[in-house]
Amino acid sequence: MNIGENIALAFASLKANKMRAFLTMLGIIIGISSVIMITTLGDILKASVNTTVADMGTTNALSMFLQWKEGADTDGYISENDVFFTTENVEELKSYFSGRVRYTLIQNYLGTGTVKGKNKEYNVAVSGMSLDAVSSQSTLTLLEGRDFREEDMKNSRNVIIITDKLADYLYPDGDALGKTMEVKVNEETYPFVIIGIIEYKVSAMSSAMISAVGEDIQTQTLIPYTTVNKLTGAPDSYSNIIVYSEEGIDQTELLDDIIKHYNTTYFRTNESVEVTGLAAEQAIDMLNSIMGTVELVITIIAGISLMVGGIGVMNIMLVSVTERTREIGVRKALGAPNGAIRMQFIVESVIICLIGGIIGIIFGVVTGNIIGIIVDQLVPPSISSIIIAVTFSMAIGVFFGYYPANKAAKLDPIEALRYE
Amino acid sequence: MKKTIIDMHGIVKSFYIGTPNELEILHGIDITVKEGEFVSIVGQSGSGKSTLMNIIGALDRATKGSYVLDGVPIGMCDDKRLSEIRNKKIGFVFQNFNLISRTSALKNVELPMLYSGVSKAERTKRALELLDIVEMSDRTTHMPNELSGGQKQRIAIARAMANDPSIILADEPTGALDSSTGRLVMDLFHKLHKEKGKTIVLITHNPELAAETDRILTMKDGRIVNEEVTAKEVDAE
Ligand SMILES: Nc1ncnc2c1ncn2[C@@H]1O[C@H](COP(=O)(O)OP(=O)(O)OP(=O)(O)O)[C@@H](O)[C@H]1O
Ligand SMILES: [Mg+2]
Numbered sequence: 001m002n003i004g005e006n007i008a009l010a011f012a013s014l015k016a017n018k019m020r021a022f023l024t025m026l027g028i029i030i031g032i033s034s035v036i037m038i039t040t041l042g043d044i045l046k047a048s049v050n051t052t053v054a055d056m057g058t059t060n061a062l063s064m065f066l067q068w069k070e071g072a073d074t075d076g077y078i079s080e081n082d083v084f085f086t087t088e089n090v091e092e093l094k095s096y097f098s099g100r101v102r103y104t105l106i107q108n109y110l111g112t113g114t115v116k117g118k119n120k121e122y123n124v125a126v127s128g129m130s131l132d133a134v135s136s137q138s139t140l141t142l143l144e145g146r147d148f149r150e151e152d153m154k155n156s157r158n159v160i161i162i163t164d165k166l167a168d169y170l171y172p173d174g175d176a177l178g179k180t181m182e183v184k185v186n187e188e189t190y191p192f193v194i195i196g197i198i199e200y201k202v203s204a205m206s207s208a209m210i211s212a213v214g215e216d217i218q219t220q221t222l223i224p225y226t227t228v229n230k231l232t233g234a235p236d237s238y239s240n241i242i243v244y245s246e247e248g249i250d251q252t253e254l255l256d257d258i259i260k261h262y263n264t265t266y267f268r269t270n271e272s273v274e275v276t277g278l279a280a281e282q283a284i285d286m287l288n289s290i291m292g293t294v295e296l297v298i299t300i301i302a303g304i305s306l307m308v309g310g311i312g313v314m315n316i317m318l319v320s321v322t323e324r325t326r327e328i329g330v331r332k333a334l335g336a337p338n339g340a341i342r343m344q345f346i347v348e349s350v351i352i353c354l355i356g357g358i359i360g361i362i363f364g365v366v367t368g369n370i371i372g373i374i375v376d377q378l379v380p381p382s383i384s385s386i387i388i389a390v391t392f393s394m395a396i397g398v399f400f401g402y403y404p405a406n407k408a409a410k411l412d413p414i415e416a417l418r419y420e
Numbered sequence: 421m422k423k424t425i426i427d428m429h430g431i432v433k434s435f436y437i438g439t440p441n442e443l444e445i446l447h448g449i450d451i452t453v454k455e456g457e458f459v460s461i462v463g464q465s466g467s468g469k470s471t472l473m474n475i476i477g478a479l480d481r482a483t484k485g486s487y488v489l490d491g492v493p494i495g496m497c498d499d500k501r502l503s504e505i506r507n508k509k510i511g512f513v514f515q516n517f518n519l520i521s522r523t524s525a526l527k528n529v530e531l532p533m534l535y536s537g538v539s540k541a542e543r544t545k546r547a548l549e550l551l552d553i554v555e556m557s558d559r560t561t562h563m564p565n566e567l568s569g570g571q572k573q574r575i576a577i578a579r580a581m582a583n584d585p586s587i588i589l590a591d592e593p594t595g596a597l598d599s600s601t602g603r604l605v606m607d608l609f610h611k612l613h614k615e616k617g618k619t620i621v622l623i624t625h626n627p628e629l630a631a632e633t634d635r636i637l638t639m640k641d642g643r644i645v646n647e648e649v650t651a652k653e654v655d656a657e
Contacts, residue, residue: 005534016522330518333479334532334579335507337500413479417518 003347010348013320014355021352024316027309028356028396029363032389034302036364036381042295043379044372049287060102060247062255064262064277065240084237087226089266093243096261100254103136103244105129108228113185117170124166126185128225134161134198136244145177145196148224152195156230160192161222165200183221190231192223243277251279306392309356310400317349317404328408329416342409349401350394357393361386424488425586425619426453426476431485433471433642445471447642448485453621455586458613460622460630463639469623470591472639476621477510477589478502490586507535511580513590517572519564525551525575526560532582550578554608570601577608587619588612594629606632 014021066084090104110126134140134147143164152159160181167176180191200219229236245254255277262275321328328341365381372378433446445468453459461469474480475487478494487494490509497505506512511532519528529547538546551557554574564572573593580588590609594602606629612618622633630636631650638646 012522326518327520330520331531331535332503333477333506333512333518335503335505335510335535335583337503337535339500340535414474417479417514 003343006344006347007351009344010351013348014351020316021355024312024352025309025356025359027305027312028353028393029309029360031302031306031309032357032360032393033364033367034298034305036361036385036389037368038295038298038302039382039385040365040368040379041371042291043382044368044375044377045291046288047379048375048377049284060245060249060251061280062243062245062251062258062277063240063280063283064243064258064275066273067276069272069274084239085241086237089262090241093258093261097254097258100246100249101243101258102246103132105133105137105242105244106225106238107240107242108225108234108238110190110223110228110231111185113183115166115170115181115183120169122166122169122219124162124183124219124221126160126183126221126223126228128228129222130225133222134196139201141199141201143197143199145194147196148222152224153226156224156226158190158192158227159195159223161196161198162194163200163219163221164197166219166221167194167197188231192221198222251281255279306396310353310396313349313352313397314400314404316352317345317401318407320348321345321404321408324408325411325416325419328411329413329419332411332413333417338409341411342405345405345408346398346401349405350397353393353397353400354390357389360393361389364389422454422456424452425455425457425490426451426621427486427488428452428476429486431472431475431482431487433468433475433480434483444483445642446475446482449642449644451476451637451644453619455619456613456617457635458609458620458622458633459635459637460624460633461637461639462624462627462630463645465625467639468642469639473589473591473621473623476587477512478505479512503535507532508583509585509587511577511582511585511588513573513576513580513588513593515592515595517564517569517576517596519567519572519575519579521564524561524563525556525567528564528575529579529582531579536583538583546582547578550581551575553581553611554578568601569597570604573597573601573605574608577605577612581612581616581618585618587621589621591623592625593622594624594626602626602629 064085085106087106090106094101094104106129108128110128112123112125114121115124129148130136131148131150131153134142142161145161148159148161151157160183162176162181167174170176170181171179176194176197179194181194183190183192226236228234243254243258245251259275259277331341365386369378369381428449428451431446431449431451432444434442434444437443449472451472461472463469471480475482476489478489478497482495489505492505494502494505512518519525520531523531526544526547529550530543533543533546548557548560551560554577556571556574556578559567559571559575562571564575567575573596577588577593580590588609593609594605597605609620609622610632613620620633622629624630634650636646636648636650637644638648
């Protein structure tokens with residue numbers, strides 16, 4: 001009796017109890033589809049992080065910020081006497097670490113506001129940035145006009161760089177450069193001269209939000225950070241900066257050196273705060289390890305559901321063996337060796353699990369990719385995980401089918417024939 | 421001189437129904453059946469006919485005694501060998517037909533050949549021939565629940581013939597049938613006996629049917645108490 005005949009037998013038996021077969025498969029379907037969905041999601045997340053990181057060029061970015069010193073009196077605010085990042089000490093940092101640090105970015109924020117168009121108001125976010133902000137950050141691409149210059153910074157000029165999208169909204173004729181644009185932020189209206197136009201970009205996450213809301217929430221605009229200080233009256237001190245290293249520099253080492261430099265040069269006498277930082281590399285590693293943990297947890301859950309599914313299969317196979325005791329007796333009387341009976345039931349159990357597994361794979365790939373479509377990050381189905389899922393579901397079939405099948409094989413032919 | 425196909429000496433069968441109780445059902449049975457004989461076993465209910473038949477058919481093992489089936493000492497065989505013997509040398513016909521449900525008449529007849537490794541084409545060809553012999557050619561695709569008792573029994577007989585066994589063992593094959601249907605089934609056994617030269621052992625409660633066979637063995641309380649060679653057999657010799 002060959003395997004093809006066993007498979008035909010198994011299908012005939014499953015067809016006779018379709019609903020039962022399906023319910024039995026459910027555990028396997030859930031287990032396998034969650035495994036596949038998770039691996040697909042994991043791939044989506046990884047791909048998404050990688051593209052985000054790549055198009056932000058942040059792999060060599062160090063984020064420096066202040067934190068409370070250990071044991072500091074954290075009741076109060078950071079006082080004005082405490083040392084912050086300043087234009088001066090950031091410049092000093094750049095020259096001190098020249099050769100290792102390519103660019104330092106001071107960032108502050110004027111706020112979100114609106115710009116009046118012909119018949120509509122557009123939302124904008126107004127950020128302050130350093131000299132050469134556009135040319136120094138690979139995330140920003142200058143399409144027209146120019147970057148911030150020395151005199152813009154020094155004189156805190158009211159100049160602004162906007163996205164092509166906003167430019168198209170406001171000046172459909174394409175003559176945005178040199179125009180004065182009025183931005184209303186916190187009830188105040190500020191005039192800015194448009195000096196540059198950058199490409200409008202969205203990350204995977206914000207594009208998901210945009211497609212959810214159905215409309216762009218706001219576009220980014222840039223002005224010199226010194227202008228932000230001038231307009232808001234804020235002092236030239238900042239609680240965080242971003243340092244871009246030169247290519248091929250050890251991030252962790254540079255980060256340590258910068259922290260040490262700051263804390264010995266400027267913050268030594270400071271009672272309450274100190275400088276610390278985080279390399280983008282480390283952040284990515286952290287993200288990956290969090291994702292790894294999430295994957296592990298869900299894999300364990302999937303494993304448990306497969307286990308439960310397997311026990312369900314075993315249970316149904318035991319029922320099936322009992323129901324078909326007489327049939328087994330007849331088969332034995334007609335000369336079926338024990339091995340053939342065992343094989344018949346194992347094949348049946350494997351077929352249940354395999355069908356369940358295949359449905360699970362399809363379901364998992366589909367749901368995984370629906371999420372992929374939503375976050376605009378499609379990944380090809382992972383062939384290796386599909387192969388593993390197929391083999392695994394077959395293994396479950398063999399493992400949980402063996403005991404019932406063996407029970408069937410070992411039945412005494414006469415007792416089986418007498419079974420009522 | 422025809423060769424002996426069933427050769428039993430001192431067959432004892434006991435059932436253990438919880439130690440130390442031992443229930444002896446067959447108390448030393450001696451039977452020899454020659455190739456091509458048509459033997460019937462009669463006797464009151466519970467006398468041990470089916471128990472004996474199961475031993476003859478290598479479905480069960482004797483507790484004591486020797487049994488040689490077509491030259492093979494059954495006591496020496498392992499389970500695998502026994503299943504092979506059941507498959508090739510023996511064809512069972514049961515009182516309650518025992519067709520496999522949800523499986524067509526044709527597939528039921530093919531079943532013994534499935535276990536002896538006959539190719540699919542060969543199996544189907546042979547099964548169709550057998551269904552023709554039992555006059556069931558027009559019911560090949562029917563499921564057992566779509567057949568009458570007599571039809572089921574004819575399918576079962578075709579199935580018993582599948583691997584061309586030397587012996588057909590029938591345990592009350594007409595027991596569940598009315599007398600005219602029973603007659604048809606009995607005629608079929610005569611046909612197989614005469615035309616195919618099959619050795620047949622038939623258990624029956626019907627003395628008229630028993631009288632049609634070559635030899636009648638009467639059982640009582642686990643013993644063969646009478647052996648009668650019918651007139652017909654004498655005539656033939
Ligand atoms: N597995 C068993 N355990 C205990 N006793 C058994 C077992 N099988 C059969 N017997 C007993 O053996 C005796 C003979 O049974 P068997 O079935 O051979 O009788 P039978 O002659 O075929 O009867 P019938 O004509 O009613 O079919 C009965 O008393 C029965 O109770
Ligand atoms: Mg009986």
